[in-house]
Amino acid sequence: MDYEGQDMDYRIRLEVFEGPLDLLLHLVKKNELDIFNIPIAQITADYLSYIKLFRKLNLDFAGEFLVIASTLIYLKSRMLLPSVEPVEEEEPEDYQAELAARLIEYQKFKEVANAFREKETMQRDIYGRLPIIPEEEDYSIEATLFDLLDAFQRVAFRLEEEVREIIQEDLRVEDRIKEILELLKNKRFINFETIFSGQSSKRLLIVTFLALLELIRLRVVFARQARPFGDIRIYKAREELVARG
């Protein structure tokens, strides 16, 4: 059940009946009615009494309940009033037949749903192998500032070799911080090199590196290695740590 607290108005989402068809079906069964010849007056009265009950109990029910209610009332009124002249509209009998057809189809799927429930229950007791979590190297050594500087030098050295072009650059540490966090979004870690990939000037590299150091200082991210002098991965700190700053 869903609880919705709106304006102190306490409402319970109605799950006893899946929808108006479910309620109608319930009424047909309860009163042992012939589905092909539903007494409209009786079922309308029953149906509306349920709607009233929902209201009284302050149950939140779907608008579709009212659509069927209005159809029923319409049918009832058409049946009570003698038709003076031939009407172009559909006859109440047509509605009745359509309603019966819909109820029968709905009922079928309700029973299929029950059959699926049985299969679900059976299958729940049969276990296959769990997905294998790939064995990972244990990145548990915190990288020191010197490790980070070494790694940075390697990245910067690579740049020396590739020729770079001068482009309009974003040189604010804040922006680089945002970009690093963006890279880490939805990931547990990224490789140190990833942070610098695609950066084509030394100044940009330096600002990015400063941003990384700042994030490490703030303990928003951690730089870790599997072994001394090994590759460095940048791990995201857990959410609660980030919140504390």
Add this chain to the structure above:
Amino acid sequence: MEREKLKNIVECLLFFSDKPLGLDKLAEITESENSLEVREAIEELKREYELRNSGLQVVNIAQGYQICTRSEFSSWVKKLHRSQTTFQLSLPALETLSIIAYKQPITRGEIEKIRGVDTSWVLRKLLDKKVVKISGRKKVPGRPIVYATTNEFLRYFGLKDLSEIPSLDEIKPPVGG
């Protein structure tokens, strides 16, 4: 390949895999000429497990094969792994899924016509659970999205393929005078 060897390789693969393996895949890995001999190997394996009253079974599920535990030992498995069993689909979800299973590909509007109630939230849950997928768009004005069941749907209910869904014909109309 020698029968016995093929059977053993297939057993290794089925044991190792965390999802059902199709005949094609098994034939490809074992470098078998045709999937028929692989199927025979699986059948033999299946019989062996049954004959020696194993706690495991070879099941034909979701258009493939998998080695699984037998249901009568579920309580023991649960003791080892408690979190596996809590999830169950809600009744609206099952109802919606039943309709999709028979009428796929089907639009949301068509589902709602049958259920008589809004279904968007339920559909989203089914998509999240990966038992239903968006399979395309219907070629009518507005080109609405159509939904279909997935392989995960078959696996979830322990079905070999779609021919195993509960038959609609066997279902009788509601009781009445």
